Amino acid sequence: MDDLLADFIAETREMLEASGGEIVAWEADPDDRTRIDAIFRFVHTVKGNCGFFDFPRLARLSHAAEDALADCRAGRREPDQRLVTAVLAIIDRIAQMIDAIEAGEDFPEGGDEALIDAVNGPGEATADAAPGAADAGADPLLHAPASALLERADDFISPAVRRADAAGQRTIRLPVELLDRVMSGVSDMVLARNDLAHRLRQAGNQPTIDGPFERLTAILSDVRDAITRMRMQRIETLLSVLPRLVRDLSADLGKQVMVDCDGGDVELDREMIETIRDPLTHLIRNAIDHGIEPPSARLAGGKREIGLIAIAARQSGNTIGIVISDDGRGLDEERIAAKAIANGLISAAERAAMSRDKILNLIFEPGLSTAETVSNVSGRGVGLDVVRQNLEKVGGSIKVSSQPGEGTHFTMQIPLTLSIIAGLTVEVGGQRFAIPQGYVEEIVQATAGALDFTRMGETALVTFRGNRIPCLMLDEVLGLEHPDITARDFTLVLLRLASGDLFALAVDHIHSHGDLVVKPLAPAVMKSGLYAGSTLLDDGQPVLLLDVTNIAAHHDLVSDGRARVLQPPEEDTAAATAAAARAMLFTDFAGRRSAVRLELVQRIETTPTAAIDRSGARARVVIDGLILPLVGLPDAPLDRDKLRLLRLSDGTCELLHAVREVKDAILLTEALTPVPEDPLVEALTLVDGEPVALIDAHELFARHGKPPEAAPGMRPRCTLPDSEWARTILAPLVISAGYEVVPAGMARPGDLEIMFEDMFEVAEALGRPPAGPVIRLRDHPDDSQGGSATIYRYDREALFAALTAVRHARVAGGPRA
Amino acid sequence: MSELLVIIQIAGRRCALGAHDVKSVIELGSITPVPRTPDFVAGITALRSQSLTVIDCRSALGFDTAQWPTDDRAAVVACGGHSYALMVDGIEDITTAAGVPGQIPGGFGPEWSRIATGMIETMTGPALLIDLAALIAGPESPRGDIEVAA
Structure with missing residues (x-):
């Protein structure tokens, strides 16, 4: 109702302003029919509107004016100065009342009758009264009360208050084109700001610039909100x-x-x-x-x-x-x-x-x-x-x-063209695209196996949270070059359409998300049905905004009341997984088709050949900053720059298995035939009619597994004698035995202490023997002292044994505080 | 008739665009390709905060692109409320028209007739006046909306 009232007030005001000119012209020439018509329309509209709002006084006033003007239009009455004045007085009164209504105040009672009489009564007398007499008689009579009323009204509602209230509610009409220009100007400002932000980031921190820039950003986002609201209307x-x-x-x-x-x-x-x-x-x-x-x-x-x-x-x-x-x-x-x-x-x-x-x-x-x-x-x-x-x-x-x-x-x-939306930037085939954030339900990063990626005919399905969801490869949708999907890590963007349908879109990478200014595209590009618009990234590179709904529709993924997601039949899948273990199928460097149980596979890694060290008896590879054992390499030198590795884990140990090619995640449905002659192979089985060797994980980890290094804080600590020899020659040995070497000053009670015999004797003589375990070293291979408590400092075997013994004693003794 | 014309080369032929249609001439930077669009849409590129659709005029006429090298300058034109950058062989000059566009006996050949308003004499010799809308519509006029909508 309030909206309607505001509309009514705005409309009436607008008409008052527009008819202001008409009224003046009419006053100059009371016989001008077109003026009469215009003013008639005004009072008629006001009358109609007030009936709607229950403003009886306004209605009576406008009704009286309408009647008088209708008579003039019908020729029953000649318009004269007296009538003009009376009508004008009514119009003035309407204007005052509108102000009062808008301010929410009561308009002072009384005075209406005089105005109405002025329009009706004297009019009937016009026939006998001479125009001149009418002028002389009526003017003082009518104008005085009218202007008195005006003054009275102003007394009640002080002009300042009235103006302020009116200004608060004031509306103007603008051509949409102008709004568009402002809007696109603001959009450009957002882009310029983004560009500037990008450059500022490149230039590094500059406190003198960052402050004002932050303020600019805040102001801009305020302005943008206002502009957006300016154009928006509730449906x-x-x-x-x-x-x-x-x-x-x-x-x-x-x-x-x-x-x-x-x-x-x-x-x-x-x-x-x-x-x-x-x-x-x-x-x-x-x-x-x-x-x-x-x-x-x-x-x-x-x-x-x-x-x-x-x-x-x-x-x-x-x-x-x-x-x-x-x-x-x-x-x-x-x-x-x-x-x-x-x-x-x-x-x-x-x-x-x-x-x-x-x-x-x-x-x-x-x-x-x-x-x-x-x-x-x-x-x-x-x-x-x-x-x-x-x-x-x-x-x-x-x-x-x-x-x-x-x-x-x-x-x-x-x-919503030319609008600013939140979007997600993704990359596929080396090119970036944007997806409106509103569609994005979730982003999933996983291997093909983990998502149970399957192809049903031409359609791909993934299983996510127990639901089979259709999966579109963005590179296929766009007709870009694409590698084999099963051989790479997925990044899936799960999209929920307006119809409630869910589907997954496979992309190479996720880049960023942020506000995107969407610009319309040329018809030739729109025709492809894949894009909703274009937008510029922070670095000024244009990217295309994907039309998610249309892409889904093209692939028949939009249902009309169809079942939303295909539920995998619960009991069937449960039975199938219970019966058949799953495995990752791959070809090793000997060209043999092999498989490893899927539970063991942590990840598929791709690593540069440079990260592989083959200098030792066993190959090792650096992955994520860890040195891990690597098996399955060919004897011949590697002829490629990059290597695919399966990262296997038994829960504590990790190792990597080099593969020539990763094939697919498979179900081990066929019988497993043991192969006793090859300890590394658990069994042979058939996959698609071809033999596949299933790798014996137990043997593999027994031979090559290496527990991950304990974190530095968890390792036993050891202090060494303060000498160059200890630091450069002894320390590496102690560290390789799993100790953390700490300076003497940092030692805690219970830490292992390695010291030379002479130092130990001095300490004992002073009555301060070390509190924790001690390994005593001697300088000569021959045990001159005759005791067995010392170890010759180059007796590697004995030193190792002692270090291991101390560590085991410590573990057996339970963790220390 | 002293209309200003921008003389460009498309597929080795001399063509003219109305100067008021040409907003500017830009150096083409990187072009983002747009997959699954007709060949004549070379991609989109950014001009300040605006994005332009880059039209390869050679393919828009239906010619083989390998035959004619293009300039790295492009003419920016507006058509139907959208801005385009026209990839052409070269942008020659601005000149004045010395007559009204007219037809020649024998026509211009099917590819050219589709996009040509007519031959126009200019101060620097005759040129083919281009109908921008027809050029941008591409070699195949839209048909088969049914398929798209269904």
């Missing part, structure tokens, strides 16, 4: 008129229709609302005229007498989807097809090959109206082809689906 304004429209139409057609609107709080660009107003109205007309059956037919068909039209608006990402559905008779496939053939739109042969969906969507082709009779409601030459054209003009689309006897759904998709 409610569009939907709120529909119940009335439906009521009138259904009454005209003798049908009973209820309308249900949902999603009125979705905001849409003002201009976009104007663009879809006509298409929406048209579709509703159609639904009532052609879709909903007459009550009797509905009852006969077992439906409720009252038809239902549901309109739902949903925003997802940078599109708004509006679904208009009715529960009427549905579209007649045969009739549409017949008409299309008759019009030469399709041939009979083509028709036979077309699906119901495609035929139904022919109704958007020019020259196809199936209505047999042209009623006054629809079928006025504005067909659905125009609806589609209008929507396509703004980059939107429309689709129809229908079940005979159950109803029809029209789905409009309208883009």
